Amino acid sequence: MVQKGDTFSLMEVARDAVQRHVLNDGESYKTIKSDQKRYILACKDDKCGFRIRVSNRRKSGPAITVLKAHTCRPSTHYKNKRAHSIKYLIKHHRASIINNPRITAAQILSNKRLNYYNDISYKQAYRTIQAVLLKMYSNKAASFTKFPAY
Numbered sequence: 001m002v003q004k005g006d007t008f009s010l011m012e013v014a015r016d017a018v019q020r021h022v023l024n025d026g027e028s029y030k031t032i033k034s035d036q037k038r039y040i041l042a043c044k045d046d047k048c049g050f051r052i053r054v055s056n057r058r059k060s061g062p063a064i065t066v067l068k069a070h071t072c073r074p075s076t077h078y079k080n081k082r083a084h085s086i087k088y089l090i091k092h093h094r095a096s097i098i099n100n101p102r103i104t105a106a107q108i109l110s111n112k113r114l115n116y117y118n119d120i121s122y123k124q125a126y127r128t129i130q131a132v133l134l135k136m137y138s139n140k141a142a143s144f145t146k147f148p149a150y
Contacts, residue, residue, distance in 0.1 A: 002052075004067040007060050014054045014062040015039050022052070023088055026118070027070055028077045048072035089128040092116065097132040105129060 002021045008014035015034070018041060022029050029050070032040040036056060043050035053066035089112070096111065097103055105125035112120050 002064055002067070004064050007063040008054075009061060011036055011039065011054070011056055011062045014064070018052055018054060018064070019088075020091075024116075026074075026077060043070055043072055043076070045072040045076045048076070086124070086127055086131050089120065089124060090131055093128055094132055097129055098136060101133060101136070103129060 002017055006017075008017065018039065019029075022041065027050075028044050029041040029052075030044050032042050034040075038056065039052075039054040039062075041050075041052045042048075048071050049068050050070040050072070051066055051068045052064065054062050055065045056062045089108075092115075093108055093111065096108075105122050108125035108128060109120060109122065112118055112125070
């Protein structure tokens with residue numbers, strides 16, 4: 001959970017923390033501005049007062065300067081696509097996939113539903129497994145190019 005005044009080491013860490021905070025609450029957002037100086041999020045509903053702003057200060061680094069809660073109805077966030085993105089799913093399920101590379105998509109679906117109260121499609125669970133395995137085993141040809149020439 002993030003709060004107003006929280007500081008971070010890098011802007012990327014701040015972005016990740018803010019995105020996790022919003023998505024873990026089951027809410028959605030749209031990015032207004034994203035660069036090295038600031039990161040601004042707002043609600044998909046223009047009438048909602050939700051806003052998070054992370055400003056990169058020279059002395060203290062990135063810090064949350066504005067944090068306003070959602071004022072819209074929960075139905076606005078129903079079936080939020082960002083909560084189903086591979087990037088978000090990998091962060092939650094990387095450890096279980098690495099622990100058991102033969103894990104099935106049905107097990108990922110069950111884990112997501114029981115631990116995070118979020119239903120995802122079978123295809124998204126399968127893609128998550130494939131993405132983690134691809135990173136884990138990567139390309140063999142690229143691995144051999146790292147060896148010095150014999």
